[in-house]
Amino acid sequence: MIEREIMEFDVVVVGGGPSGLAAACRLMQKANESNQELTVCVVEKGSEIGAHIVSGAVVDPKALTELFPNWKEDGAPLLSEVGRDEVHWLESESSSRKIPNWMVPKSLHNDGNYVISLGNLCRWLAEQAESLGVEIFPGFAAYDVAYDDTGRVEGINTGDMGVASDGSEKDGYMQGMLLKAKQTVFAEGCRGHLGKSLIDQFGLSEGRSPQHYGLGIKELWDVPDSVSEPGTVIHTAGWPLNSDAGGGGFLYHLENNQVVVGLIVDLNYKNPYLSPYEEFQKYKHHPLIAEVLKQGKRVSYGARAIAKGGLNSLPQMAVNGGVLVGCDAGTLNPAKIKGTHTAMKSGMIAADCIVELLANDPSYGQKLHEFDHRIKQSWLGDELAQSKNFVPVMHSLGTFWGGAFNWLDQNLFNGKLPFTFRDEIPDSAALELAKQHTKIQYDKPDGVLSFDRLSSVFLSNTNHEEDQPCHLQLLNDEVPTKHNLPMYDEPAQRYCPAGVYEMVENEIGTALQINAQNCIHCKTCDIKDPSQNIRWVTPEGAGGPNYPNM
Structure with a gap:
């Protein structure tokens, strides 16, 4: 086997979202303050920074203000x-029925917050990171964790490019590299597959x-002047979800006559x-x-899964x-329904710990022993402690x-x-048998407010190289038809918001067809499958959605 090419850095950050970019920026800020030489790279599986970012988003700017006190003057897109x-x-x-302000939990009040495109904020953070000296590599997927002979994390391996679906090498094949680092920051977002493997x-x-997780489904709309109210935030609870499902909706007004609904x-x-997809179509009516x-x-x-435990x-x-930060660990504040400021803060705390560690011990594979303690001692720790009962109480009552x-x-x-x-109870174990329920008849989309899955996927600009190994891996090919279908009427064909999973008839009977090219990387299948038989891994770099300003 040909050995991989190795690129060495002091720190490798996996993921170009808010936690990873905040960590990268803080690393260079602290290094510059102490005159340390530090090499930092960010590897991002999307075609560009922001391509895979989707969030509501109403953002509390306090972490951003800590990181860049002059963000307004510097043009941050808030x-x-x-x-x-x-x-x-x-x-x-x-x-x-509008709920009086005094009856709303104060954690849901949004005074001083901003309605934003999180993708655009990440693009701005990437510009700041590069100006500080961070190297950013979009279009490269972190395929697996690299360990040294002692079992310490020594970086990540990027995925090979140009591999056919049968495993053979196509023209233009390029082997992935080992990005070796003294510290690796895992900032992949919710249900990151490397984070999941580290936890195990x-x-x-x-x-x-x-x-515990939620599936957030979102659309961006252009609306006329007559209804545009930039800065308006509306949250809803109740219909269309019933006692079998919790959750809620939102309608946010952005600038430029745009609104987001989800x-x-x-x-x-x-x-x-x-x-969930069909419930969202109902909601818009x-x-x-x-x-x-x-x-x-x-x-x-x-669409994207949300870690809200x-x-x-x-x-x-x-x-x-290595260290897990942001939604790769699950730092979202469920009482506020916000995770950007907490993700950024976790990345910043990780950066502080790493700079201090490398100043005293610049060897590979040390542990940030102070990290978890500093999380608890920060305002992030206070927020998480204050919201600890929010989700389990909603699940119970x-x-x-x-x-x-x-x-x-x-x-x-x-x-x-x-x-x-x-x-x-894990979310995957909460599903009841099909015989305990009646099929739900959803209305056909009207093409005005409600739409079919494939037209929606088209608007996500999703693209994957078709001739590549499937990144949605079944641990046992027989489980969908022999277990999930008779017991649950194979729920993958309904919980996926992108039409990836279909039950089809072929020459040997009923089978589960996986349309992997439709995948918008929400990770719901990895979470909700009742048999835990689906494993989501990264496809070839740059594959997936290309969100403009979600």
């Missing part, structure tokens, strides 16, 4: 400060509750016939939402030679009564009630 900020209870498909390899989640469906839902969208035009579509599900984050408890917990006790709720 342009629409939150003005009108409302929460509505959707009672039915046609009625709603080192038992980092022992004694923790299982991570629905988050908790992935601990019970009914195998539920389709509610008058509260339809009044804004009906004269507009849909311009982009995306909070403190109870947070693994140990530091290992020998439902949206209405769980919301009432969280109002009490957040508004009167600042999240400091002296007991802890837990949800020990």
Whole structure:
């Protein structure tokens, strides 16, 4: 076997999202302050920084202000400060009730926050990182973790390029490289496949509750002047989701006559016939939402899983030679429904620890022993501690009564009630048998507010080289038809928001067809499959969605 080419750095950052870019920027800032020579690279699987970024997003700017105090003057793309900020209870498909401000948990208030495109913020952060001396490599997928002979993390291997689906080498084949580092920062986002392998390899989640997830589905719309209100934030709870599924919707007004609309469906839902995608299509027909969208035009579509287990599900984050940050670990504050500021802060704390460590011990594979402690001692640790009950209470009591408890917990006790709720059932195990439920009949899309999956995938600009190994790997090819189909009516054909999984008839009977080229990298299949038989790994670099300003 030909040995891989090796590129050596002091620090390799895996992922060009907010946590990874914040870590890279802080590393160079601290190194420059102390006159340290430091080499840092960011490897990003998307075709460019921001290509795979999709988030609501209403952002708390406090981490950004710590990192770049002059971000306004320097042109950071935070342009629409939150003005009108409302929460509505959707009672039915046609009625709603605005919740008085005093009844909303204060963690959901958005004073001083901004409605933004997170992809555009990441592009701006990448510019700042490069100006500080960080090398950024878009279009290169981190395929697996590299370990040295002692089991310490020594970097990552990038994926080979130009491999055919049968494993043979095509014209233009290029072997991946070993990016070797004294410290590797894993910042892949929610359910990162390298982060997942590290958690398993080192038992980092022992004694923790299982991570819990939501699937966020989002569209970007152009709307006329008459309905555009930059800075308006509307959150909803209730319809179309029922007692079988938690979650909620959102409608945010950006600048330039654009709005974003989305629905988050908790992935601990019970009914195998539920389709998060179809629930989102229903959601847009509610008058509260339809009044804004009906004269507009849909311009982009995306979806992404959200790690929302909070403190109870947070693994140990530091290992020998590496550290998990941001949503790769699960630092989102579920009480605020915000993860950008917390992700950035975790990356910044990691950077501080790394610079101090390398100044005293510049050898490979040391552990950031102070990292987890510093997380707990920071405002990030305070936020996670205050929101520790938010998700398990919603899972236990439902949206209405769980919301009432969280109002009490957040508004009167600042999240400091002296007991802890837990949800020990993994999302994949929450699904009930198909025979316990009735099939849900969803309306056909009208092409005005609601649309089919394939037209939506088209708007995500998703592209994969077709002749490559499938990045959606079945651990056992027989499980979909022999287990999932008879027990759950194979839910993959409904929980995937991109039409990747289809049950088809062929010469040997019913089979699961995987349309991997449609995959928008949401990771839902890796999370929700009741048999845990689907393993998501990175496709060839630059494959996947290409979001413009999501």
